[in-house]
Amino acid sequence: MSNGTNVARVTHIIAESPSGFEDAVKVGFERAVKTLRGITGLRIAEMRVSVKDNKISTYRVKMEVIFILD
Amino acid sequence: MSNGTNVARVTHIIAESPSGFEDAVKVGFERAVKTLRGITGLRIAEMRVSVKDNKISTYRVKMEVIFILD
Amino acid sequence: MSNGTNVARVTHIIAESPSGFEDAVKVGFERAVKTLRGITGLRIAEMRVSVKDNKISTYRVKMEVIFILD
Amino acid sequence: MSNGTNVARVTHIIAESPSGFEDAVKVGFERAVKTLRGITGLRIAEMRVSVKDNKISTYRVKMEVIFILD
Amino acid sequence: MSNGTNVARVTHIIAESPSGFEDAVKVGFERAVKTLRGITGLRIAEMRVSVKDNKISTYRVKMEVIFILD
Amino acid sequence: MSNGTNVARVTHIIAESPSGFEDAVKVGFERAVKTLRGITGLRIAEMRVSVKDNKISTYRVKMEVIFILD
Amino acid sequence: MSNGTNVARVTHIIAESPSGFEDAVKVGFERAVKTLRGITGLRIAEMRVSVKDNKISTYRVKMEVIFILD
């Protein structure tokens, strides 16, 4: 947080991808960056895998999104 | 989370009811459903009871509300 | 906590009932209210079930009892 | 644990019911009691609610099942 | 939570101040009160200190903001 | 714990002050020292702020009080 | 959990791979799917790395395996 802007907000999202955990992080970040300005970081809170028909179907990540309030 | 919609948001609410914990869950859910579309689940995070004049006055539940982002 | 009384104490109890968790909360509260004045709230810390002879016998709740010190 | 039998096992299950958390506990217990002998208790580990079409569809409970090993 | 209004929301913010932790709490509260009506309380979740050029530069507080939903 | 006295008890209190967290700790300590002999320490467990009419009204601290049993 | 089958079991496994954490998840899943029918998901509980002769030798993942009980 630089001078003048000294309050950030923390939002929680869950994102998923069939490709892996890091791709799920990117999917979530790309969705968040569409509506939130000033994102400074993410914190991974939980990692899960969904299984369908005896196959891994998606990797799922719950994460905090931190962004500066104007 | 079905195809195409693969990011959900998690909001935190506290709801209360004089009737019991499950009714507090319903009160919170009914308030959330008014303003949030695409709710898929709730997670109970904390349960408390308020006491007034030596009587239980309300049951209080803190919970996560998970809903799909369009 | 209203004016003048600004310290509360927290006590921990375990209560049980054959009827369910909320009834266990009430059983614990009713026992506590006999000896403690100024109870303002309870916080549920743990929920367990006792089983005897392949039947649920009691619902058990561990909880904090918060009460104002005179 | 009485004399002679001094080791218990802890299994983890998730059970759900459309009626409420306590009914979900019963559903899980009734399923467990079919295959496990000597159950002595349950411990609630997590409570969730599933939502479908803007309605609460099921109450879900994750719990430990403790049973004596012969 | 008084009669009629029985659902609150919990938001998470991070605020900082060069003066100390309590001032960081005030900075965060003053920012929050600009956009949120009906704040009833804050809960401190984490305290950090930022260091620059071998000097403490800011005190940082992560906290929950609880406010009544109309 | 010196020789001869080797058991301490831990009590939990919540104290508040309009002036800040450290003053709340002092308020709690001063109340505890009136009725408990042999206090050796405190441990801060939770910090909250109460808000009334869009102003911070009190700083609240939940803490353990450790004291030697005679 | 669909209609009729409303109890799931949670098992805990540790799996490892020389290739990375996601491959360890797959190794564990493929072993689990051999003996367990109806797996619906995994939850990552811990990630570790084993080192031998100053080289990373394996990535290790502890996880929950959730599967429907018939």
Added chain:
Amino acid sequence: MSNGTNVARVTHIIAESPSGFEDAVKVGFERAVKTLRGITGLRIAEMRVSVKDNKISTYRVKMEVIFILD
């Protein structure tokens, strides 16, 4: 908890012994049993060791004491 007595209280103590952790548990239990009737169990919450003059001086155990309320 047998019939008729269905509320227990939980107290927290810290006990120490120069002989070891289990002896510290006994020291704490023997002090507790002097003033509390109806103790049913203890739960170990923390284990520490005190060191003086480069020697282990005491083993210290923080524990819950559970006892039935008449």
Added chain:
Amino acid sequence: MSNGTNVARVTHIIAESPSGFEDAVKVGFERAVKTLRGITGLRIAEMRVSVKDNKISTYRVKMEVIFILD
């Protein structure tokens, strides 16, 4: 975990002994080793003491048992 066998399972047991916590660990291990092949380790998760007639009756240990899957 050596080459070829790279998945382990984690089971949870509770064991007790009148002699002390380490003996309870041994009692649990000896029971587990009867039915599980390939045990590589245990992790202590909780320690409790049962009290009967104002005497310590048993020391109880909850623990994870880790064993290689063939």
Added chain:
Amino acid sequence: MSNGTNVARVTHIIAESPSGFEDAVKVGFERAVKTLRGITGLRIAEMRVSVKDNKISTYRVKMEVIFILD
């Protein structure tokens, strides 16, 4: 962490002051800055108070010190 230096170390210290928690943070920071170059931040992990002769004697803070490795 700026370009080129991308590994930091985390050390844990406990510092105390008779004046308050923030002064204890400063005391710890000033001691750490004497021997560690490149400190970027602190994280408060625990706050305690020492009591002697029925008076608060020191405020004690356990904290992480994060510093860049050259």
Added chain:
Amino acid sequence: MSNGTNVARVTHIIAESPSGFEDAVKVGFERAVKTLRGITGLRIAEMRVSVKDNKISTYRVKMEVIFILD
């Protein structure tokens, strides 16, 4: 830990990489292996992402490094 060497030390580091979490683990491990002999393992404690100018800039991992003391 093999015969004769039976004490290990645990150090905490934070490492980052623009390529992903596993690469951050490698960056941290390679820095640690330069100064520490006898590393036997790592444990991941936290995963974060830094964001600059609306892009993911680095993946950051906090981890324990375990190494044998000679």
Added chain:
Amino acid sequence: MSNGTNVARVTHIIAESPSGFEDAVKVGFERAVKTLRGITGLRIAEMRVSVKDNKISTYRVKMEVIFILD
């Protein structure tokens, strides 16, 4: 912490012994006391058991070592 010396450091070690947990604590303490001056205490963080060839081979303790910085 006496006057003049008011900062302590916390180091984390893992020690093991074939004889039991308390002996593992002693093994770790004796190794630590060789290189660290001013140790004031230890805190047990984790207890594990290693198994080889269906026998308990070592008891392992992870612990904090607290020592005064000159």
